[in-house]
Amino acid sequence: MMSQQINADDVASRRTAPNAISEDVILDAAATLMSTIGIRRTTMADVARTADVSRATLYRRFPNVEALAAQVTTREFEQIVATAPLGGGHTRHDLVATLVHLVREARTHPLLRRIIELDPEFLMPYLLHRTGRTARNQLALVRSLLAAAQDGGHVRPGDVDAMAATVLQMAWSFALTGPVFADPATLDSELSDLLERYLRP
Incomplete structure (x- = not known):
């Protein structure tokens, strides 16, 4: 025994x-x-x-x-990025298509939806007080895509860091609060139009 x-x-x-x-x-x-x-x-x-x-x-x-939870959310975002249609990655079209894809996938992701429904306080520090690892990774990705499109003349000149921060704020708004204000079916086209107007030379 x-x-x-x-x-x-x-x-x-x-x-x-x-x-x-x-x-x-x-x-x-x-x-x-x-x-x-x-x-x-x-x-x-x-x-x-x-x-x-x-x-x-x-x-x-x-x-x-x-x-x-922080590690889980970071990994989930990395998996979303891995499915993004990056294309050549150097044109405004590639950039906008990638961003819209990332926002759509984040907006409909089961984990993010459950956080918004049950644990919104988990997001508050990252929205109001500091950036987390996931946000820093997102910012780095947006910056790299913007810089490549700028180099090819597909995106207007400007401070790439400031533009990346602005684009990320647009993306977060459409992912987190977009469904509160608009029909989710229209969010992708509206975000695409907004990004095109903001980035066009």
């Missing part, structure tokens, strides 16, 4: 060894939970159970749910 218990403990230990667990397994579990019950209702114990890892293993990777 004792031997069986030792063997069971050994199996559990191997299963939850920190180095043996892919971070994506943990993030997948967290994303599923947060997209279903929200961030505030998700606990570290929930994530550990869903990912089939020990809480000790989970805490070695992430100190709390907030840090886990």
Whole structure:
């Protein structure tokens, strides 16, 4: 009996060894939970159970749910970017099409919708007080696309950093509050028109 218990403990230990667990397994579990019950209702114990890892293993990777949520949202945005129709990436058309795609995917993403519905306070610090990792990544992407289009003469001259910040603010508005003010079916075309007018030489 004792031997069986030792063997069971050994199996559990191997299963939850920190180095043996892919971070994506943990993030997948967290994303599923947060997209279903929200961030505030998700606990570290929930994530550990869903990912089939020990809480000790989970805490070695992430100190709390907030840090886990930040990593999840960053990864989800990176996955959205990976599906973007970048085209050649050097024309205004490529830039606008990419931005509209990113905004549409973010606006309809289950995790963002659940955050807006259940945990809007999670977004408040990043909207009102500071940029987070996800926002910095978004700003860097917009800046690089703008700079390439400017170099080709497809976007008007101007301070690329200021323009990137303005474009990102437009994008966030259409992703977060757009559905409050307009029919979602029209948001993509309206954002496309707005960006075209703002960026056209």
